[in-house]
Every structure is written in structure tokens, then in C-alpha cells.
Amino acid sequence: MKTFKGYKRANGTFGVRNHVIVINTVGELAGVANKLADLVPGVVPVIQQGGTSQFPEDAMQTIRTIKGTVGHPNVYAALILGMGEDDFAEQIAVELREEQCKVEAIVINKNTSIDKIFTDGKAWLNQSYEDSLKVERVDVPITELTIGLECGGSDAWSGITANPAIGVCSDLIVDDGATSILAETTEAIGAEHILARRAVNEQVAKDFLTIVKNYENRILDTGEDIRSANPTPGNMAGGLTTLEEKSLGCIKKGGYAPLQQVLKYAEKPDTKGFVFMDTPGYDVESVAGLAAGGSQIVLFSTGKGSPTGSPIVPVIKVGTNPKLYEIMSEHIDVNAGTIVEGKKTLQDVGEEIYNLVMEVADGEKTKAEQHRNQEFAIWRLAQSI
């Protein structure tokens, strides 16, 4: 049985990082959360701007995402800042403590002094951070690994090099008995019937077609028709002939494995293998959902170059073309441009990505981690009230 070196959590999950985070439940506390993170070097701020004045379904999704982030296996300990009587910080803390997660909630009311927030918060974070340094990695069976799959800043090569290479890696991961989550529902439009045919049963196929249909309807409501607008003239100049081809190029990040389950945004899979999560094509929101759903590492293909990462999961950037690596290697971890140059095959690069996944799982930092790219945003389902 293959293993990686990870951190064992009391609830039975395993992390590839050991972060101490501070996170705000409502946007108003974003600044305070940031300042607290500044006070204790090494603590990671996870900042979002919603959490209040939201319609119920939207609020539930925000809470689910925050809970999934706070209770994530890559997180050693978390401080949640909340405010007011209706705040959900305490509720999340209580639920996660039942799973033995190290979570503290500070809920502010109108009598709380800001200096006390900083003093108490800093003390807890300091202690947690020092404790976190004492934890050692142990051997973890590879079946405990979940990777998320993402693309951003795509170009004409994305569907030819990086995405199928990520697909090779995804299939290797699934063959190992681990889990791989494909996302970005927007990109499946056009090839949804192909992915649906790979579902393990009729229900999963239906679930998948439903989320794609809903997505397309939302787009139609704005007056845009994705089917007739794609491929764009730019796409066609680059070689894409049909919408099916464009969409296939995106979903090929998921390889050829059968589709086991369709997840809501930030929902955790209850199965191993290849699954699909309903997320927008917007990178930062999608990665936040993949992470909250349990991905310990995210593979991210890019053609034009994207620096974004995540506060809690290492994001491995796979560049699609040689020029990108030449000019922006500071942001790229794997150069799939070698395929364009005819020097390597898809299989070669797929295995290269797979090997890097193992090294990153063991602790090697990605470029995004080195540059402290910790972007975070939660997908909204409705306007603020």
C-alpha cells in the first residue's frame, strides 16, 4: 500500500499541512481577523466578506463552506471570530469539537473591548501555533488522499496538454483507491452527456445533468447563450471546432474514471473515486469549495498564468505551454509545455504531476505557497439582503 507522510487528526482524517488559521464568520470582522493573523507570524488568515444578511440557502452554503474549511484535515487549529446573538461561530465550534477538532470561537458583543479581542485571540493563536510545531508526520495510506481539479486562465493548449495530463494523474490517484474531485459546472456545458454516461448509475447521471441544466438556465437568465457563444472566434482560431470539443478539453482533467457521486458546493464525498462538485468557473470560489469539501491538494492548469492559491491547501500549478513557463515560472510548478515541444508525452507529464502530488503531500511547498497566495472567496447564491 502506497503511503504519504501526513498529519493524523483525531477525527480520523489526515492532512498534508498543519495550519493554524483565523477565520471570520461575518464580513465586518475581516479586518480584525487579518490583524490577529499579523500578530502571530505563521498563522493564516482566511477572510471572506459575506456571512450576514443572506437568504437561507445562501447562508447554509456559507456556513457549510466555513465549517469545511475550519474542520479541514490540513488545519491543526482554528480561531473563529463571530459577532452578535445569531452568529454561527459557536455552533460550528461545538459541532467540530465533537469530532475532536481544535476550534475556538470568540463571539463579540456590544460590550466587548477590541483590545480584549486582540489579547485573547493572540494568546490562543500563539499557544496553538507553538503546539502545532510539535506534531510529527506519520505514514498515511494513499486512500486517504483527495485531490481537487481546477483550471483558470485557459488557452488553446489547455485541452491538449495540461488538462489531459492532469487527467492521467487523476486516473492514477483513483486507481490507488483515493479520491479525485472535478468541478466548474460551467465548463461541463457541451459535454455533460459524455460525463453523464460515465456515471455509475442512473441517479448519479440524473444528478449531474440537473446541476448542469440549472447552471445553463442561470446563464440564460442573464441573456447569454453559452451554447451559441462558444467556441468563440478566438477559440476557433486556436483550433477548437465544436462546443463539445471545448468542454471535453476541460472535463478531461477528470481522466476516464467512472463518476461516483455529484456533490453540492463544499460538500464532502461519501465515497472514494472520481466525483464531481457543483462550482462556478470562477477559480478562487471553486478552489474554496473543493478545499471545504475535503481536497487536501488542488491541481490547477493555466495557460495564461494565474498566481492564486488557497489559505489551507497547496495548489499545484500546471502550465499548458512552454512560453508561460519561460516568462512566469515564479507561479508555475509543472511545465506541460514540454508536450507542445514534443519532448514529453501526456503519460510522462501525468506521472510527473502525480510524483509532485506525493512530494507536496509530504511537505514540499508549491509556488503559490512560497508567495503566500492565500486567496479565498465563497460562492454566493443570492444577493445580500
Added chain:
Amino acid sequence: MSKTFKGYVRSDSTVGTRNYIGVVSTVVCSSVVTRDIAKTIPEGIPVVHANGCAQLGDDFKLTKNTLKGVVANPNLYASLLVGLGCETNQVSILLDETVESKPKEGFSIQQMAGGTNTLYEGSKIVKEWSSSIQHLERTEIPIKHLKVGILPIDLTIEDYQSVTNTISSVIQNLIKQDATVVLGMTDKMEKVLDQIQNQASNSNVKEQMISLSTNHTRHTWDKMNPKESEFLQYNASDLALGEAELAFIKGTQVQSILKYAEIPGESGLHLAVMPNNVIEGASNLVASGCNLIIFLTNRPVFTGTIAVPCMTVGIDQNAGLNSDMIDYVISSATTPDEVVNELTDIASGKLTKLETYKLEEFAISHIGTTF
């Protein structure tokens, strides 16, 4: 009695209460390098947010308008736009559409071939601007150049009632001196706007008032879930809250109703549609051109917004309010002159508590989903 304050006069004749250089990210992907560039000069403020990509239609327009509004805000001397390169919200297009009256530049990480180069080039530009504003001084200027945003936050009926006289007098005082006042409306106040339709300055405004009180203005984006849209119901006590806020402006003519990030076309009183999310609300006021914002509240508020001083005015009925974060406590006994004096001091440079703590956030409202 005509009051004055000391502000920075811009070349387009607007007046700033602060003097900043904005580094504005067009999309969240450039937020890290945006912050890094802003840190290289003392006057630098990062304008970062979670929007800018995968947006369509009116939602996308709103993101652009909000950013354009921030660039145009009188408290910003100049702005550097920083993007990634592939986002929906293209830097080159936004740059063209922002005001011509101020120094502005823009480029993207992909154009500059990476974050390091972007930081290097960006800091060069902002450092040059920084040295050219060292000589700028405040000049004494009539109060009519103030654009004051007022945001009531979590107030009860008793809170409103205890300060109605004071606040409405402050508003009237400012308007008499030709200043601009933008009152942020809670969603509850929207529902009773028809009660003051005779205060509308023209028929357009009147129609908008009636429309807001009868229609849904907050939307979910999944038509498959109609229950969500029915979630917003307003009962008698909600409407009473709305009426209590309405009392602040009884008798005062309303020049316009502003949608998110809309800029008032003239001085006087304007009512702004506002989300109840504080950061989004305050950020909309910045985009609308306010050079000072008042948070009217019964509790500490833990963030202000970027570029514009947020004066926290506390209503302390039970004397239990922690005053660390409060700039000014008012009660029914407070005279409007006292409030206006404090206001002009802050406009002239006195730091608010939130500015001292450097708690400043910016967020762009969504009126559609991301794709």
C-alpha cells in the same frame, strides 16, 4: 452660519477629506500583488475585493461601476489598476472608462510576466505619485464640498426615536449649506418610501419610491427555489422600523434614489439602496463619491472602509456601550451643531477610531451569480 473644513482640492473641483493613492485590483487574482504595491508608499491603499471574473450582465456592470466610482472618489489623488490579464474585468477597458481628471495607470500580471515584475513596475509608478503629493496641503473650504454618507447599523425603534431630532437637524443643517447627504436605506425603509412620495423632487423619483415599496429588490439566483424569494416578508414591526428611519428626513426634499454605486448628480439629500452587509454598504458609499461616512449605531462597528473616514456615532441608551470604537456618543440632548463640529474636525484630518485601528475593508455587491 456657514461652516468650513480643511480639505484637498482636486483638479476637478471635488474636495477630499483624505489624500490617498489607490492601488485597485480588477480581480481577486491580483489582490496579493495589489496589497504589496500599496505597502511600498505611506499613502497607498489597496482596493481589493472578491469580484471581477466570471461575471455577466448587470452584475458585471456593477463591479465596473463600483471600481470606477472608487477611482473617482475625491479622497484618491491617483489610482493604479492591477489585473491578472484574462479576467472578464479587463484593466485596459476599465482604465479607459475611469475619470480623466486624475493620474491613472494600469497593467496586468500576465502582461508584466509575473507578480515580481508587476510589483517592481507598480511600485515605481506609485512612488513617483507619492513624491508629487508631498507638497499638497489642505485648504479651508466651505462645507458644501462635503458629501456625507449616513449608514444606520442595527438600530432599534427606540434608538431611532431617541435621536430623530438631532439627526434630522444635522441633515438639514448640511443641506442648507449646500452639502450632499446620502442616507443609506435599510430594506425596511424601502418598504415605506411611498409615505414620503410628496418629498420627491420629480416624478421619476416619485415612481422609484413607489416601486421600491411594492417590489422585491433583493434576489436569489436560482429560479428553481421560489421559496427563497418569498423569504422576505415585512411585518408591522419591520415597517415601524422603516418609518422610524424615515423620520430622519421628514420634510426634506429627496433629489434622487441611488442604486448601488450610483453617483449623485447634485447636492442635497439622496437616498441610497443599501445591502444590510456593512462592508458592502460602506463600499457603495465610497463608490458614490462620499468623502465622509457616518455609522449610526448602538454597538461598536469593527470595520470601516477604504479611502473614506467612517465616523462611528454611538447611540448609548443604557450607558453600557464600550467606547473603544466609538468616535462620538449622541443622545436626545445632543445639539446638531456639536455633531457637525465633530464631523468637520474629522473631515479636516482628525482620525476616527477605525482609522486609528486601521480596520478598513472593501467589498463589491453582487446582483447576479458568478459563472
Added chain:
Amino acid sequence: MKVNNAIKLHPSDNVVVALTTLDPGEQIVIEEIGLLQKVTEKIPYGHKVCVEVIRQDEKILKYGECMGIATNDIQVGQHVHVHNVRGLKESERVVSVADYA
């Protein structure tokens, strides 16, 4: 060793993608599966070239899946793009129970 100038994304594909612009008469080189045919037209980089005869109304296979339908007969070595391929109709994108994995 010749360096590849095209890529076949799946063994069952009837098209390959040019990794560099190919001139008429140039040989497609994909090391792992042996040398293939010569192209008969100019193929811009990133574009597709036919490697097995495709009759009108037959499927264009890429990634092992149907990515479109031929609108004319396409000969080996020809450019495969919008002039001889169309997208699928609604009725052609059916998912049936028998298809499940």
C-alpha cells in the same frame, strides 16, 4: 530521435492535434505509436488533422469521445475544423441507461 510534432489524445481517436504548424507533405511524428501519415494541407498548430478516413455523418473522435460530426467526407491528412465538422444536435446528445459505466 525525432521529436513529436503531433499528439493523439486517445488510441481510438481518428484525429491528432498538430503541436507545431505542419506544411503540406510533412510527416506526422508521434514516437510512441510509430510514424504516421503525411498531411495534405497546411495544419496550423493546435489544429486537428485526420488520420483515418471519416465519411460524411460519421463521428470525429477525440479523447476517445465524439466531439462532432463530419459534414463531408474527410481524407487522411486533411485539416479537420469548422469547414467539415458540425457540433451535435440535441437529439444526438442522449444519455441512456445502457450507457452507464
